[in-house]
Amino acid sequence: MRFERLKSKYIPEVAAIEREAMAEPWSENMIASELENPNSTIVVGIEGERVICYGGFRRTLDEADILNIAVIKDLRGQGIGKGLMARLISEAMACGVRVLTLEVSEQNTAAIALYAGFGFERAGVRKRYYNNSFDALIMRLKLGEGVDKT
Ligand SMILES: CC(C)(COP(=O)(O)OP(=O)(O)OC[C@H]1O[C@@H](n2cnc3c(N)ncnc32)[C@H](O)[C@@H]1OP(=O)(O)O)[C@@H](O)C(=O)NCCC(=O)NCCS
Numbered sequence: 818m819r820f821e822r823l824k825s826k827y828i829p830e831v832a833a834i835e836r837e838a839m840a841e842p843w844s845e846n847m848i849a850s851e852l853e854n855p856n857s858t859i860v861v862g863i864e865g866e867r868v869i870c871y872g873g874f875r876r877t878l879d880e881a882d883i884l885n886i887a888v889i890k891d892l893r894g895q896g897i898g899k900g901l902m903a904r905l906i907s908e909a910m911a912c913g914v915r916v917l918t919l920e921v922s923e924q925n926t927a928a929i930a931l932y933a934g935f936g937f938e939r940a941g942v943r944k945r946y947y948n949n950s951f952d953a954l955i956m957r958l959k960l961g962e963g964v965d966k967t
Contacts, residue, residue: 818862818863818864818869818870818897818900819862819863820860820861820862820863820901820904821860821861821863822858822859822860822861823848823851823852823859823860823861823871823873824852825849825852827861827868827871828845828848828849828852829845830861830867830868831848831859831861831868831871832844832845832848834868834870834871834887834888834889835848835885835887837887837889837890838885838887838888838890839885839887843885851873851875851884854875856875856876856877857873857874857875857876857884858873858874858875858876858905858908858909858912859871859872859873859884860872860873860901860904860905860908862888862897862900862901862904869888869889869892869897870886870887870888870889870892870897870898870901871885871886871887871901872884872885872886872887872901872902872905873885873886873905874905874908874909874914874917876909876912876914879913879914879915879916880914880915880916880917880918881909881912881914881916881917881918882917882918882919882920883905883917883918883919886898886901886902886905886928888901893927898927898931899931899934902931902932902935903935906935906958906960909960910960910961914960915959915960915961916957916958916959916960917937917957917958917960918940918955918956918957918958919932919937919955919956920943920953920954920955920956921953921954921956922951922952922953922954923942923951923952923953923954924951929954929956932956932958933956935958936958937956937957937958938956938957938958939954939955939956940955940956940957941954941955942954942955943955
């Protein structure tokens with residue numbers, strides 16, 4: 818797998834992964850507006866000619882929020898998500914980001930385990946955030962403190 822920055826030609830494939838992975842998927846227009854946002858960095862993982870994962874973050878000063886990250890369903894559980902997360906962390910560090918935060922459904926054990934493996938710690942809870950029923954965990958990682966999961 819190789820990583821590239823998101824380009825417009827990849828948007829339909831990213832949107833298809835979104836629809837497969839997310840309860841409230843981003844539309845192609847929403848993805849295109851992240852592409853235009855100078856504070857957003859979106860990375861896609863490509864195998865051959867096919868986009869197999871993507872993820873990104875949006876910066877505010879020296880902090881950044883992780884946006885959606887997802888791997889094609891058939892290819893999960895093979896270390897792709899871990900490689901993607903490592904790439905996002907190194908891109909964030911290269912942009913001068915010092916703190917990464919994210920929100921994840923308390924139900925999403927795979928994603929929570931992925932984030933915890935990189936040292937993200939629980940920083941708060943947003944009650945009944947998803948479909949007004951599940952809580953969202955807020956997780957936080959200070960960069961430059963020995964993250965090494967590559
Ligand atoms: C979360 C997601 C990106 C993980 O990608 P992946 O390629 O399957 O993950 P990996 O194979 O790299 O696994 C990385 C770590 O995640 C955790 N993990 C992955 N799948 C898991 C599962 N089914 N159950 C528990 N932990 C799991 C483990 O900690 C694993 O590390 P380990 O192999 O050292 O134990 C993927 O499941 C996905 O696309 N989910 C749907 C979209 C989503 O929920 N995104 C996150 C919220 S925005």
